[in-house]
Amino acid sequence: MKIAVVGGGVVGLSTTVELIRLGHDVTCLEAGEPMGERSAGDTRIFRLAHAYPDMVELAGRARRLFPEGCVDGAGTVVSGDGVESWASAMAAAGATHEIVAAGSRSLRLPATDIAGPILVDPAGGVIRVDRLRTHLIGIAHRHLRRARVDLLERAGDRVRIWSPDGPEEFDTALICAGAETSGLAAGVGIMTPPALEHHVRFSFPIRPEAPRPLRCWITLGGFGTYQHSSAAGTWAVGADVDPVLVSWAGGREAAEQASRDAVTAYVARELPFVEPRVVGQLYCTHNPDLSDGLQFVRSGPILTIYGENFMKFAPLLGAMLAEALIDGSTPPDAGPGAR
Structure with a gap:
């Protein structure tokens, strides 16, 4: 499949890496530096502790998927x-x-x-973001394209993506573009909290x-x-x-x-x-209107993820989103916004 990942943060890169592993033709489009903005910095907290059992379970699954040396287990x-x-x-x-x-x-x-x-x-500790960034970019660098995405639109059962280079069509696409997610998703009828x-x-x-x-x-x-x-x-x-x-x-x-x-x-x-x-x-x-949860919305061949604090789930999200892009499914929400 020819797949576009719009956004080169930790979720976008993790999904790109998993799609590469599965042998798909994936392009990750990012206007700035990979893992800049919301994925920037050298450290984050990892924790199993959450207020919702499904989030605890997902964090436990994610912990087992982090590359060696990317989480220090201080608690x-x-x-x-x-x-x-x-x-x-x-x-x-x-x-x-x-x-x-x-x-x-x-x-x-x-x-x-x-x-x-x-x-x-x-089981908690410190995520060494610099190490995780190096790992992900080392695998995905040939699939990264420095490009600002201006618009996504449905093209029959495919996706057309507009950038300064012009339009390009893909079989399916993921929107995981941080602060830009709400505006891009709205263009295909997916409403996410914009604040x-x-x-x-x-x-x-x-x-x-x-x-x-x-x-x-x-x-x-x-x-x-x-x-x-x-x-x-x-x-x-x-x-x-x-x-x-x-x-x-x-x-x-x-x-x-x-x-x-x-x-x-x-x-x-x-x-x-x-x-x-x-x-x-x-x-x-x-985004003050989002809480510590995971929400997924699909419109035809376009899948969107939104929420906060994705870093600790990154490798698991990459696997879940790659599977959903390939088979056309929508992962179940988790946390306070779960439906």
Whole structure:
């Protein structure tokens, strides 16, 4: 089959690699750098821990498919309101986990005053995105085409894709283009949430006296955070900043400053083993209307995926999407938006 993958992020590249393995004629179209924007950076959190059993099960399947050396198994901790439902989901999926008290020696976090209950996911850890990027591009590079996709349209039972080079027809196509997904999908009658907001993750130096190795950490609640080891000796922190401060209309510069102020204040107040001094930042766009789930929509030969936090499912998504493109099926949704 002649297949187009529109978007060269981690999902697009993972799908391209699987289609190459299966022997299909696949082209991955990406206007910018492969695994830029939402797949950028050097690290992400991996976790089995989720609030829905189907997401826990999918994360477990994905973990087994990551290339060797792409996930460091330091473990992931989840704390704050709602931990009990996450633990119930892990239990329902048969995933190993533990509920521990504040002060437990198993936590290994850059803070000492942690509100319970606290969930430990021993299978969690850090995804080494730079290694995964190298692996995927190393296989897919001959199938990558630097091209901006302006439009997709149905051409009978095939797909016509328009770029500055002109139109080209394919047997089937996948739209997984990050912030561009909503606009491209709407052109073929697929409606996905279009809202965007600015998001920034910041890195701070880890103090020498911090426990080692540090576990990844997710805090639930109003000022929710995700935190993990990043580049050597640094701690990455992203947070749920007030939506008014990071709105798309407010502009990137204002959102970056508001995020920096909020996250730095949190680090100074809550993380005694981290210096409140920004040494790096990673910007991306975020859709506030999407949650930690997987949604798939098909219109004839065109398949679309949307959601958030795809990185930890990447190799499994590649296999699922490749199969669906080949046989014309639609994978089942997972998580809070599952139908």
